[in-house]
Amino acid sequence: MAKSVADAPYLIAPDPAAPRLTRQVTGVDHTGATIPMSVIEERPLTIFLNGAEIVTAMTIGDYPEYLALGFLRNQGMLKDGETVKAVEYDDELETVVVRTDSATTYEEKLKKKTRTSGCAVGTVFGDMMEGLQGMTLPAAELRSSWLYALADRINRTPSLYLESGAIHGTVLCCRDRPLVYMEDVGRHNAVDKIAGWMLSEGVGAADKILYTTGRLTSEMVIKTALMGIPVLASRSGFTAWGVEIAEQVGLTLIGRMRGRRFVCLSGADRLIRDADWSAVAEEPAGSGRKGAGRS
Incomplete structure (x- = not known):
């Protein structure tokens, strides 16, 4: 059963002071003055599903497990009823390994796909469009x-x-x-x-x-x-x-x-x-x- 969160405060919110998400650098502005700046970090994260390398995303590095699960879910690679057995993040290798109860690796399936020029992670478009067939969302207030x-x-x-x-x-x-x-x-x-x-x-x-x-x-x-x-x-x-x-x-x-x-x-x-x-x-x-x- 889905959880009710209607009365909850922010469950997760950004932390601008979080370590490793930004870097302090020094620049020069249009007047020639030296200015300190905070810039966003960007690092690779490689996602694996049941032993197959799926994609390498460029990301700021926070919540890697959520990013991996959400990417796989939104690309139709985690099917309804499929149980996620483990989500393992390796900070040193910059990888997330997702293991499910399915034997399918999706490796061959991915070779037949065409990726669009999405922002940071390209989108595997075919299955996503197929997933909309016959869909009608609830008429929410x-x-x-x-x-x-x-x-x-x-x-x-x-x-x-x-x-x-x-x-x-x-x-x-x-x-x-x-x-x-x-x-x-x-x-x-x-x-x-x-x-x-x-x-x-x-x-x-x-x-x-x-x-x-x-x-x-x-x-x-x-x-x-x-x-x-x-x-x-x-x-x-x-x-x-x-x-x-x-x-x-x-x-x-x-x-x-x-x-x-x-x-x-x-x-x-x-x-x-x-x-x-x-x-x-x-x-x-x-x-x-x-x-x-x-x-």
């Missing part, structure tokens, strides 16, 4: 007051992005409450970490909202749908195929969510406008996440 509350709470949460920039964030939310906040150099990595956490903790998806700082592309929409999450929201914009797939599976899609503004391009009939948008404060310049003036 969504209130505009939740969106405004989430945007405000997420923007006030300490993060690696506000510390160093050059990073994406993804937040799993329940109603107006952020639950799990993950960051990484690629938006796909951040989403996969969320998926891995949900799989590890047995947390259900039917009443959740997924927030991302990244673009609402077809790959992001597909991953959200395969996770069973009925609402996807972002600070950024849309692609046409992302909107088309969202409409196909019944995913509520919210983009350009900043301050009092947002746009719904799929599922507008499921959105309850219960907040006076004119009473919502505009987002102060430079206070928000990626897409709000920093790169």
Whole structure:
């Protein structure tokens, strides 16, 4: 049975001071002045499944077990009913080995795939599209007051992005409450970490909202749908195929969510406008996440 986390505070949140995630460097600005800077670390993580090397991801290095599980789950390599027997991370070798009760290695299967140019980890597209056949997501309630509350709470949460920039964030939310906040150099990595956490903790998806700082592309929409999450929201914009797939599976899609503004391009009939948008404060310049003036 899926766990109920609706009344929980942040279960996981970024720690800008975490060791090994950033490095202090010295640069020179446009005036010639010397300035200290914090920059994001980037390191490889190789994921193995039942003895087969699946992929090497470039990642910041936190929550490697969640990233591995979520990547395998979102690529359709961990099937429903398949039991994960072990997830073993080796810090020195920079590997995660996932072992299940299946004898399939997926090695030959992967050789026949074509990878797209995803962000940090490419996406094996075939099985993901197949997984959407006949899918209809639950028609979850969504209130505009939740969106405004989430945007405000997420923007006030300490993060690696506000510390160093050059990073994406993804937040799993329940109603107006952020639950799990993950960051990484690629938006796909951040989403996969969320998926891995949900799989590890047995947390259900039917009443959740997924927030991302990244673009609402077809790959992001597909991953959200395969996770069973009925609402996807972002600070950024849309692609046409992302909107088309969202409409196909019944995913509520919210983009350009900043301050009092947002746009719904799929599922507008499921959105309850219960907040006076004119009473919502505009987002102060430079206070928000990626897409709000920093790169």
